[in-house]
Amino acid sequence: MSHVSYRDAIFSTPLDRVAQFSFDERVVACFPDMIRRSVPGYGQILGMLGLIAQRHLRHGAHVYDLGCSLGAVGLALASQLPPDAFRLTGVDLSPAMVARARETLAAECPDHDIQVIEGDIRTLDYQATGMIVLNFTLQFLSPEDRDAVIARLYDALEPGGVLVLSEKVIDPDEQDNAWRVERYHDFKRANGYSDLEISQKRTALENVLIPDTLEAHHDRLGKAGFPRSLTWFQYLNFASLIAFKTYESP
Ligand SMILES: Nc1ncnc2c1ncn2[C@@H]1O[C@H](C[S@+](CC[C@H]([NH3+])C(=O)[O-])CC(=O)[O-])[C@@H](O)[C@H]1O
Numbered sequence: 001m002s003h004v005s006y007r008d009a010i011f012s013t014p015l016d017r018v019a020q021f022s023f024d025e026r027v028v029a030c031f032p033d034m035i036r037r038s039v040p041g042y043g044q045i046l047g048m049l050g051l052i053a054q055r056h057l058r059h060g061a062h063v064y065d066l067g068c069s070l071g072a073v074g075l076a077l078a079s080q081l082p083p084d085a086f087r088l089t090g091v092d093l094s095p096a097m098v099a100r101a102r103e104t105l106a107a108e109c110p111d112h113d114i115q116v117i118e119g120d121i122r123t124l125d126y127q128a129t130g131m132i133v134l135n136f137t138l139q140f141l142s143p144e145d146r147d148a149v150i151a152r153l154y155d156a157l158e159p160g161g162v163l164v165l166s167e168k169v170i171d172p173d174e175q176d177n178a179w180r181v182e183r184y185h186d187f188k189r190a191n192g193y194s195d196l197e198i199s200q201k202r203t204a205l206e207n208v209l210i211p212d213t214l215e216a217h218h219d220r221l222g223k224a225g226f227p228r229s230l231t232w233f234q235y236l237n238f239a240s241l242i243a244f245k246t247y248e249s250p
């Protein structure tokens with residue numbers, strides 16, 4: 001069954017108390033609209049994944065999409081690569097997301113081998129894999145859990161494998177960070193969000209989405225064993241990195 005995606009109006013009316021942001025049914029119903037209007041470069045990042053897979057993934061190899069939400073990474077890869085090019089496992093902790101992702105993927109790409117499991121990426125028993133995508137997911141884990149997850153992902157990757165890590169980031173320079181955040185709010189305003197929506201969402205995300213600096217991400221990847229990582233995309237305070245299991249990757 002296919003679903004309409006509603007316009008995100010979750011923070012549009014004044015709330016007495018802004019509850020912590022969670023990936024519940026209400027967010028699921030408007031998620032494609034929310035993420036497209038709230039994440040600069042989201043579409044460009046998805047559009048590049050097929051090209052990255054073509055360069056780095058052995059034909060037919062396995063891919064993990066961790067924190068898959070509605071399965072956008074699987075959909076993007078399936079639109080760019082034939083069914084025999086890869087097998088994908090999406091993982092998400094939110095039952096509402098998983099249910100909707102399964103329906104969407106079955107309807108949109110029935111010929112591709114894509115499964116979705118409800119699980120926690122901190123404790124999952126990982127199988128050997130050729131490519132791992134964390135598209136705006138690590139930022140929702142508590143900071144003390146992040147090193148161990150990245151280390152486990154390094155172990156799961158096969159030789160020649162790659163990890164793509166997209167995140168909201170903070171700039172260590174306070175003035176530069178303020179400029180990025182203010183222009184990000186301009187970006188949201190230009191995409192139809194009001195000042196009230198911007199400020200209430202910001203409150204809801206406090207202590208829920210905790211961004212690191214790019215340097216902290218590269219350091220963590222290095223500590224986990226990745227011999228090489230680079231920032232391949234940045235748009236204001238949103239960035240995407242790629243880490244290579246093997247130094248001599250193309
Ligand atoms: N411990 C966890 N284990 C599994 N999933 C988790 C965990 N914590 C949070 N999540 C899940 O991570 C996802 C983050 S959204 C990813 C977008 C998607 N990648 C996309 O490309 O459209 C990003 C955003 O909304 O900014 C949510 O679905 C959570 O349920």
Ligand SMILES: O=C(O)C(=O)Cc1ccccc1
Nearest residue numbers: 034035038039168201202205
């Ligand atoms: O809207 C924000 O402020 C963000 O940082 C992006 C986002 C997008 C979807 C869910 C949570 C955060």
